[in-house]
Amino acid sequence: MAPQQEPASSALHVSTLDRGSPVPLYFQVAQHLERAIEAGALPRGTRLSNEIELAGELGVSRPTMRKAMEYLVGKGLVVRQRGVGTRVVSPKVRRSLELTSLFDDLEAIGQRPTTQVLSNTIEDATAEMAELLGIAKGTPVVSIARLRSALGQPIACLTNYLSASRISLPTEALESQGLYQLLRRSGIQLHSATQVIGARSATAAEARMLGEGKGAALLTMQRTAYDDHGTVVEYGNHIYSGARYSFHMSLLSI
């Protein structure tokens, strides 16, 4: 028997499980527990019943229950220790894990950032572009430059290259939605990306564009995105106003 609290199986109603649904059982179970945790029904540090009991209560097999648990562990909501049990992570940590960028924050308060397309052309790849995209020099490349603003102030200047053969990117679409959103809707499956984040002083032109003084600190990011086949989908070179933007991220199981 636990000294402080006995394992709380708690108010987990089986009713919400739908075996006819196309959404997997383990996922329904996971969402079930997730909602219970987020709703505060299972306070910080609560020890869940063991997976056999839980499986029994919810009417699923143990492997299914385990898969649900693994999902929750992966999301950082619970911690498991062999021989000990499963405990609910503190809500403070859980909230901090819902990583938000400034753009997300702005959206949340109804201040949708605006995007102005500065240029959207197709040109033959220079040696540098070809190198970055892993294609032959001279191949047509889509080159985009966008200016992101929020609250009436410019925040970032984004330049991107894509292999022209892959997709067409209408300027109107680029003004209303993100590049990655567009790519995904075009059926391009992204596999991974690598990025480099740095800082440098703005040139005169950059400072003017972002409404900063000359020599202001810029946050820079270069990103290369790959699809499942290992070919480069997109290369981006972005600069952000250091005064008005920062990257927020969270790391799990470090």
Add this chain to the structure above:
Amino acid sequence: MAPQQEPASSALHVSTLDRGSPVPLYFQVAQHLERAIEAGALPRGTRLSNEIELAGELGVSRPTMRKAMEYLVGKGLVVRQRGVGTRVVSPKVRRSLELTSLFDDLEAIGQRPTTQVLSNTIEDATAEMAELLGIAKGTPVVSIARLRSALGQPIACLTNYLSASRISLPTEALESQGLYQLLRRSGIQLHSATQVIGARSATAAEARMLGEGKGAALLTMQRTAYDDHGTVVEYGNHIYSGARYSFHMSLLSI
């Protein structure tokens, strides 16, 4: 039959599987496949045999084989599609996923970055420290300032706060190994961390310390690390020379 290449089960010798070993079977299988992939035995785009066949060849059950596959998918080494099969991703992408920081790069070429402890004191938490660490004001706090250099040049200035009750951090230890390494060896289990990366201009003092001109662009990072119980283990406020450092990272399944 595949038009270009038939599924290659390939040179997978069962010999290396050791059922008596404490390392799980699925992990041995995964490592097995990983080595085969990295060694180039399974070139980019190779379709693996289906998991039932593979399981049979290696003498494990299908669930075990699946778990190995899930591990490889998680590492970004293979891509799976229902109804299609499992393909090996391009070595270029795989290499890009082995994220390296500049510090790692330096270590790789034998240029171990040096750490100079500027201060290592225990003081009562100010209101700000208390807020950051989630403790009461006035509680003793370990406060550390370190200067990281490489190739004879300063690169970063790291300041950290930790609850003093948790651990003692000898200055000598801090000069020879990283803070996180020390924490882990002290049995502190890290759960997650959140960080904010930004850019700003250096103050005169900061510029002097990092060997830069006044107003040079700095890369900044604030990080809060939590343990399994949801309590703050560490808060760090770091500044990096924008000219000499940048963050490298990779994203999977975006």
Add this chain to the structure above:
DNA sequence: CAGTGGTCTAGACCACACC
């Protein structure tokens, strides 16, 4: 249609933590 990965089940044994 055949072949693939995705899901689910019912059992078993083991390693570990705590008492």
Add this chain to the structure above:
DNA sequence: GTGTGGTCTAGACCACTGT
């Protein structure tokens, strides 16, 4: 010890992709 999560097995059915 007892109880926990971690691993492994053998089998089944389904959803999706390609032909």
